[in-house]
Amino acid sequence: MTVADLRPRRRLARVGVLAGLLVTLLGLLLAPATPASAHAVLVSSSPSASAVVPSAPGAVVLTFSEPVRKVPGKIRVIAPDGARADRGEPSFSGTVVTVPVDPSAGRGTYLVSYRVISADSHPVSGAFTYSVGAPSTPPADTGTDNRADPVVENAVKVAKYLGYAGLLLLVGPALVLGALWPRRLSRRGPARLAWAGLGVLAFATVAELWLQVPYTAGGGLLDIGGTGLGAVLGSPYGTAHLVRLGLLAAAAFLLRPLFAGPVGRTDAVILAILGGAALVTWPLAGHPAASPAPAVSVVVDAVHLGAMAVWLGGLVMLGGFLLRRADERELTAILPVWSRWAALAVAALLLAGTVQALIEVATPAALVETTYGRLVLAKIGLFALVLAVAAYSRALTRRADTARQPRAVRRAVWVEVAITAVVLGVTATLVQTTPARTAASDVAGPGAGYFTATLSSPLYSLQVELDPAERGNNTVHLYAYTKDNRPQPVVEWKATAALPSAGIEPIEIPLLALTDTHAYGDVNLPAAGDWQLRFTVRTSDIDQATVSATVPIR
Structure with missing residues (x-):
């Protein structure tokens, strides 16, 4: 095929790219703007x-x-x-x-x-x-079920795994065919693998959009309504996935000539830009966009994902095609280049992964105290194992006789691929897990960042609430009840706080009566320890009683 024959195809490819980009732009314009935030608790x-x-x-x-x-x-x-x-x-x-x-x-x-x-x-x-007034038997909510459907939750993880697998099966062949593939070898096998990767990736993207409706609403696989689907498509999550589909459609027009033969520098640059833009859609639809440093997290996550796709996709091409089909002379030229690429990809993975961990885990304790942290540790362990096998593979590629005996390299390559397939599974679970920085700071409910207790005396019961039960300024709410749990009118409220272990004498807590049964006050507790709170409540001109509580302050 001559250069003149290729020109119409290239023009058609660029028109297709423009159409795909217009679809992407339309998705961006139709999506409403919403502020970024973190995994909420x-x-x-x-x-x-x-x-x-x-x-x-x-x-x-x-x-x-x-x-x-x-x-x-x-x-x-x-x-x-x-x-x-x-x-x-x-x-x-x-x-x-x-x-x-x-x-x-x-x-x-x-x-x-x-x-x-x-x-x-x-x-x-x-x-x-x-x-x-008083507690009773808690009612049951029979009108709705807020529990997540386990089938949907697992289907979301499978869809994300397929998305990662499709990405590396697309990137690997495209990269090797564009830069390392020997001219004498047929491109049919790698091209079929790349088209399969593109199809899997597109399917996974659509599946994630579909599953997001019941995943967020708490329904089953087929609980899809127009309102729910519209809400998902109009959300930042939906926008990122629609943009990804548009970019994949645009890239498909340039991939066809690449799979047929070498392409020009302009087409290669455009394809690289489309690939980079598509990589960003993953972090924009997940934890990184909602991290404390979203710009850094999005870039780092995209680099992490891109390095993974280059490394694993290249390994699949190396083990599945090049080491089987290329001759000794070709392997002698290819293996050193691939070894440098793999080293750069691994370095990018390590750097990006370290930055991600620092942002998402936040504290060393969260590594072992949260599910997210334990998954990160599992991923680190598996990655260390992969690095050991990769180091062995690289040592093999440096040997002079490797090109003549590629079986040892192939075995090492497939071991790398097998272990990293497990890493991808851990990653698919990790992106669906509450980040450690959020899980470790979940302070909802009594016992964490909040103290509540009911104190009894012969005259009354006193409900005490102290928030946030930490060093510094705290808010106190007091509710008085009779012995049969009816509101108890109070004539006078008094309260003190002391920390004997630190030599802090009783501090008076100024109280304001909001109603005749409810008082409010603010107190500064300057040190951590077990504070002694005492409350004196006068219910008449002559009737009063004092109750006390020990409150642990962090």
């Missing part, structure tokens, strides 16, 4: 979890660690009689979700269940109870 609520309040609130307020988005119909407040107590749609304002509640729903225990979407596209769900 519930850090506090009002009323607090397990609290007993004297009167019914007009709203339940949920405060998350980062801004969240709504899942329609998935935030509910159930009254003690099992009826819905929430009224109207909840309002979302950054990290705060306000749920209007009917204040006349009655006394007893209420159930609050929620499911929202964090900016890294993962659902956040949970439930807690609070009581009005």
Whole structure:
């Protein structure tokens, strides 16, 4: 085929690239802008979890660690009689979700269940109870199920694994055919592998979009509605996947001439730009876009993914084609070049992986205390094993007789591929797991960043809430009840805080009576330790009693 014969094909390829880029641009224009944030957790609520309040609130307020988005119909407040107590749609304002509640729903225990979407596209769900007047048997929420469908969760991991596999099966052949493939050898086998990789990648991308609907809403595989699908396609997650599909369509037009024969420098540069842009869509649809340093995390994750695709895709081409088909002279020229490429890819993987770990894990303790951290350790262990095999492979390529006896190299290559296939599985699970920096800081509920206790005396019961139960400024709420759990009017409130182990004498806590049964105050606790809090409540001109509590302050 002459150069003149190739020119019309190249013009057609570039027109196809332009069409694919227009589709990508359209996806970007149609997607609404939303602020980036991290994998959210519930850090506090009002009323607090397990609290007993004297009167019914007009709203339940949920405060998350980062801004969240709504899942329609998935935030509910159930009254003690099992009826819905929430009224109207909840309002979302950054990290705060306000749920209007009917204040006349009655006394007893209420159930609050929620499911929202964090900016890294993962659902956040949970439930807690609070009581009005006195606790009762908690109601059941039979109208909705916020639990994740395990079939959907596993299908999402499989789809992500297929996406990684398709990427490396596409990148490896494209790179080797463009730079290392001997002219005398047929390109049919590698081209078929690359087209299969492109097909798997496109299928995985569509599957991820489909599965995201039931994954975020909590339904089954076929629970797909127009509203849910529209919400996913209009989200940052949907935008990233639509852009990826557009870039793949554009790249396909340039891949066809590449698979047929060498291409010009312009087409190679355009193809590299499209590939780099496509790599960025992975971090934009996951944890990196919501990290404390999103720009750094997105770039680092794209480099990490690209280096993986180059290394593993090249290994597949080396073991599947070059070491079987190339002759001694060709291997003598190819293997040293590939060895340098592999070394650069591994160096990029190590550097990018280290930066990722520092951002997402945050503390050494989180490596062993969180699921995310333990998965990172497993990935590090497997990667170290791969590096040992890779070092052996590189030593083989430096030997003079390797080109004449490629079987040893092939065996080492396939061992690398087998181990890294497991690494990809760990990675597919890792990207669906709450980052350690967030999991380790989950302070929702009593016992972590919050203290609550019910103190009893012969005259009354006192519900004590201290938030955040840490060094520095703290908020105190006191609720008084009779012995039969009815609101107890109080004439006078007094409170002190002391830390005998540090020689801190009792500090008076100024209290403001918000109602005759509820008092509020602020206190600064300057040191960590077991603080002694004492509360004196006078219920009449002559009746009063003192209760105390030991509060661990971090």
